[in-house]
Amino acid sequence: MTQITRRHFSAITAAALTTSLTRSLWAREASIDVDGRYFYFAVVADPHIIDSFYHGHESNAEDTESLQHSSSNLISARTLINSLNPPIEQVFLVGDYFHNYPSTDYDFYFKNTTRVDNAKEITDGFKVPVHIGFGNHDYGVPEVSREMSHRLFEAKLGLKPYYALDYKGYKFVQLNNFLGETWGAKSTAHDRGTGSLGQAQLNWLEAQLQEHKPTFVFIHYPLWLVAPTEYSDYGLHPLLRRHKETIRFVVSGHWHRWVDFAHTYGPQHYTIAATRYDPNAYMLIEVDRERDSWRFMNESLVEWSTHYSKPYARI
DSSP, X not given: OOOOOHHHHHHHHHHHSOHHHHHHHHHHHSOOOSTTOEEEEEEEOOOOBOOTTOOOOOSSHHHHHHGGXXXXXXXXXXXXXHHOSSOOOEEEEOSOOBOSOSOSOTTHHHHSOOHHHHHHHHHTTSSSOEEEOOOGGGOBTTTBOHHHHHHHHHHHHOOOSXXXXXXXXXXXXXXXXXXXGGGOTTOTTOOTTSBBOOHHHHHHHHHHHTTOOOEEEEOXXXXXXXXXXXXXXXXXXXXXXXXXXXXXXXXXXXXSSOEEEETTTSSEEEEOOOTTTOTTOEEEEEEETTTTEEEETTGGGBOTTSXXXXXXXXX
């Protein structure tokens, strides 16, 4: 007899919900727009897409088994997000786009269909732009250099290691916490369990924040895993606190669980669960441009400190 796991049950439940029900709920909950006052965006994290070259085993049976559903789960999240009306206008993906590297040979990725291509095919199916950030599994150091990862991301996806988007008076920042000394193989500060940005990125971030546009920040590691300071008293944590009135929230991934850090680091900070484990692991955000406010629309459905959230629909 086949045992149905909670993950399978969640996926079956999400698939069984009708698009019309989801749309009607969104329409009831979403605010009435007047003169473009509102816009909507979504956040997802940690899909960990694999390919036919993956034959590995993870640290436990749950993690190993979850990878077999990583593509279908992200597709399920995409289906929900694509169905909403008023429409989602931007999607932000907070790292671990794919799961490790099947080869250290750069040309391999242009001679074969790999997890990079599989991930891109799925995100190309979103009706709106998807802005992808780097996670630790999107790097393969030391076997795959950071430089090769950056080269591959730019060639295949057109992405820089970090960047900002200006949209409707707001700024959206994708940070990369793998560029500092903690991820430098020859550095005395080497510790891949700790994120760091490096001086060039910190300077760039400070310049972005000094524009004083309301800003949403995305980074893969939760902030407590990122070096508070990197150069004397200069680092990410002081920058976030100094500009806490400018930053609307910070969202990270990596932990694969929902965690609300509240204002521990100055701005509101969430860690989002992974679509790798749950197709309902997404954040739906409404921005009110007139009031300069935002609303986490499916917050009440989140099962905090777990992998899971209830699907965005009600019976």
